[in-house]
Amino acid sequence: MEIKAAVTKEKGALSIEKAELSGPKATEVLVKIIASGVCHTDAAGIQGFIPWVKFPMVFGHEGVGIVKEVGSAVDSLKIGDRVGLTFPSCGACSYCLNEAPYACDHVNELFFSGAYKDGTFRIRQNGRELGSFFGQGAFADYVVVDARNAVKIDGVTDEKVKYLCSLGCGAQTxxxxxxxxxxxxxxxxxxxxxxxxxxxxxxxxxxxxxxxxxxxxxxxxxxxxxxxxxxxxxxxxxxxxxxxxxxxxxxxxxxxxxxxxxxxxxxxxxxxxxxxxxxxxxxxxxxxxxxxxxxxxxxxxxxxxxxxxxxVEGGSNPQAFIPRLVEYYKAGQFPIDRLVEFYPFEDIGKAFEDSHSGKVIKPILLFD
Ligand SMILES: NC(=O)c1ccc[n+]([C@@H]2O[C@H](COP(=O)([O-])OP(=O)(O)OC[C@H]3O[C@@H](n4cnc5c(N)ncnc54)[C@H](O)[C@@H]3O)[C@@H](O)[C@H]2O)c1
Ligand SMILES: [Zn+2]
Ligand SMILES: [Zn+2]
Structure with a gap:
């Protein structure tokens, strides 16, 4: 399908363009993005400070959205679920198998290379493959993610869920x-x-x-x-x-x-x-x-x-820890909504500027 994504073709670049997103594979889901947080790690990647990062890449790794399509092997999520997207992990190494996905053997490739765990890519543009940062690429209106890094968020409206992007990275950390x-x-x-x-x-x-x-x-x-x-x-x-x-x-x-x-x-x-x-x-x-x-x-x-x-990532097993943080949020004990400033997706450049200058603690991009 055609998507609108902020594409980084070279160090420092960021431009909103059309691209092609392939459908979810067996363990993956297609998510329509509602909102996407800006983290300093995106800036570090865009500026070329993370050696594993290869361009072109679609950055963004704090997406929240709605599941639109579900791969044949996914039973943890269904169409219409509201999800928070978080860091990827392989699910098969000894660390993942011991509930320590943050210490996954494949952290560097999966977080930073833009490829998914089978080594392939999901976004294309003019026949060229684009990476998806953190297996998300959430500076886009649609993403494909592995079900391991999509966490169901219950009992929070669309209006509220957009405040919770940073559960996927910064707040969880x-x-x-x-x-x-x-x-x-x-x-x-x-x-x-x-x-x-x-x-x-x-x-x-x-x-x-x-x-x-x-x-x-x-x-x-x-x-x-x-x-x-x-x-x-x-x-x-x-x-x-x-x-x-x-x-x-x-x-x-x-x-x-x-x-x-x-x-x-x-x-x-x-x-x-x-x-x-x-x-x-x-x-x-x-x-x-x-x-x-x-x-x-x-x-x-x-x-x-x-x-x-x-x-890294707060030593979190996100499928267990993010729902716990959502409960603290709902109880008023984890008021991360107070750190947020919203920007239309088109103003992504301004959002990065305000993050860099420290004017805003957590800029969040909104999608239609
Ligand atoms: N390891 C991980 O999993 C992970 C995840 C998310 C973010 N991060 C990293 O964590 C860091 C913090 O992220 P953030 O979003 O909170 O950034 P931030 O810029 O909002 O916060 C950093 C704070 O440090 C303060 N600071 C700067 N220099 C200081 C000094 N000399 N003494 C005391 N305070 C000082 C700044 O004023 C700022 O308030 C970033 O480097 C980010 O890349 C790591
Ligand atoms: Zn692993
Ligand atoms: Zn981050």
Whole structure:
């Protein structure tokens, strides 16, 4: 069928064009996109910072929509289901089989190469194959996705579901770092470095988990003020405080139990370690590219029994975790709708600009 897609033919390019989408294979579904979130990982891909990405590509990996056609082997979804699209996974490696699809052996190919798990493509233009980022390519009015990365969203209207795009990536990443990886005991202390879309979701999740002290670190005063509305008990403006780790130790009686780094700034991974108490856990989740930090093993990690953990997509098994987040949303405990600004699909360039400048935390493109 003919679709309208934002096509990236070369580094930095983004133009809305017609293309051909093939129908779903046995394990796949065709989805009419209602709305699609803009994530910084799209920008990183478009700008050529992700080595696995090949052009031409249709980016977009936070789609929500309605199932229009179902492959012969799909029994988890039916026509008319409302779905949130999320990251792909192979379903066959030892990690996928152990409910850890975020650690799938094939993450790099499936997230970034634009090909589906059988190595083929779904979008064509003038006889040329186009990649579908994250097995979605959700900057388009229709997509074909594997049923593994389409999660049924129940009990939310079309009007509301468009606020939930980031469940597929950003919000899941932040909330999952807290609820899946840290699993803080009630009355724990937790620090979030970076109060953007991912960080705000982490703050909301820390409140859900019952943390007594939730410290937000950022360099933008308005974001820190907003973080307080979502559950931050303390805020640190890193522009004004010279030694952030020391300040956190002061606020937490010797160090936090948990820290989460979701700023996209590699050096903050070091602060995420330095702000912890003994037995603490730092989770890093935002670095793109070959960034390095220098850690002195014995005094910084081994002796204080620190866990330094990396994580993608919030360590989520999306078929279980996204419905859980939807329930928190419906109960008013996960208000990610407050981070959103809508744009018509045609204004995709403006949406990226506003994401890049920080004017908008979560731009969402709307389709007719
Ligand atoms: N690993 C994953 O699975 C995954 C998934 C989604 C996003 N990400 C990545 O996570 C990162 C955060 O995403 P986002 O959408 O929340 O981005 P964002 O830009 O909305 O948030 C980043 C925040 O960090 C703050 N910041 C910048 N420099 C800082 C500093 N020196 N000290 C403190 N705060 C600082 C910014 O002001 C901003 O509020 C991005 O790099 C994104 O690519 C990773
Ligand atoms: Zn796998
Ligand atoms: Zn993303």
């Amino acid at each position: 932040g909330a999952g770092a807290v609820l899946n990886r840290c699993k803080p005991e009630p009355a724990s202390t937790l620090v979030v470095f970076g109060a953007g879309g991912v960080g705000m979701a982490a703050i909301m999740a820390a409140k859900i988990a019952g943390c007594v002290k939730i410290i937000a670190v950022d360099i933008v005063a308005e974001r820190l003020e907003l973080a307080k509305e979502f559950g931050a008990t303390d805020i640190i403006n890193a522009k004004e405080i010279p030694d952030v780790a020391a300040k956190i130790k002061d606020l937490t009686d010797g160090g936090a139990h948990y820290s989460i780094e979701v700023s996209g700034v590699p050096e903050l991974s070091l602060q995420a370690i330095q702000c912890l108490r003994r037995l603490g856990t730092a989770v890093v989740s935002s670095v793109t590219g070959p960034a390095e930090i220098s850690v002195v093993i014995e005094p910084m990690i081994m002796n204080p029994s620190i866990t330094f953990a990396g994580l």
